[in-house]
Amino acid sequence: MLATKFLIGAGVGIPASALCINRRLYSIASVRNISIGREERRRATIIDLCISVGIPMLVMILHYIVQGHRFNILEDIGCTPAIYNTLPAYPLVFMWPVLLSLISFVYAGLTLRAFWVRRIQFSELVSSASSMTVNRYFRLMLLSCLTMLLNTPLSAFSIYINTHGLQLSPWVSWSDAHYNFSFVEQIPAVIWRSSVTYIVSAEMSRWIYPFSALIFFGLFGFADEARRNYVAALAYVVSKLGLKPLSRAKKLGFTTALS
Known part of the structure; x- marks a missing residue:
């Protein structure tokens, strides 16, 4: 069950980390005061930790409210989280990647606008940020643009594909939602591979994390x-x-x- 909790956290952690990057890029591109003190850096670090670590941990905890049973096991895939398809599941679990991606999308747009407005001062602004270079900033900006293009539609599609064909169950009570909680559903490959929707959902859940890692390494691993x-x-x-x-x-x- 611990592995499935990490999957829930990772699904939120990727857009949360992208949001932190976009926030930092925007703060660099729009800063008016070149000198940034230790207190400002400390505050920014705390905010980044709250977003990139705190929010995923919060969602991992909230997931327990709508966790109908321990987890599912897909043959040839492994453990997957169990989420009771009820109305509270959407604000508690499903909405977070979309919400974070939308906020990140706004920051990315503001960053591009701020860069265009202040492009003459750009080198001076970047040099004022510790351990930041022009090349690194542009790679981060490219990553920001990729998050604009990929995160929001993928997050919305993930909700659709994971709930498609499932009836929305009413929330009755805590005991009803967690009845027979120790149950582990085992789904043979012949069953889940018979549904195109299930195949897309399972494969996307499996490959989204290494794909994200490859994008990040491609941008920064050869610098x-x-x-x-x-x-x-x-x-x-x-x-x-x-x-x-x-x-x-x-x-x-x-x-x-x-x-």
Whole structure:
């Protein structure tokens, strides 16, 4: 059951993290005061943690209210969360990815607008943010645009595909919703693969997380700072083996990372 709780949290955590990125990009693009103090950074970090960690944990807790039984097991897939299709499930669980994606969509649009308005001051604004470079900012902005295009429609489609064909049950009581709570529904592949809707729902739930990771790695995994970190890590490991990788690192132009 713990794994299914993490799936619930991850489904909310991805749009929540995208919202944090878009908020930070907007704050950089629209900032009027170049100097940002320690207190402002601390406050921003706390807000980001509340959004990216606090909201997913809250939804994981709220999920228990509409968790009809422990979990489902799909053959060839594994454990999936059990959500009782009743009206309270929508504000408690289903709405959060869509809501966060919509807010992120607004921030992304405001970021693009602020960047266009203040494009002349852009380099100075970016340099005022610690550990931020122009290239990194543009990669984050590209990630922001991707969230605008993908998160909101995918979140809405996820609600549709997960509830399509299911009758909306009335909320009677806590005991009724959690009757026989220890039950684990096992669904053979021949059954869930017989429904196109079920196939799309199961496969999307399985692949959305590695797909998100690949997008993030594609944007940031090959950047200069990432490659410097790779070489620094490799140099550390090789040095422990008694070898000297400095000559090869100099050819790659990564002497700074090894010094």
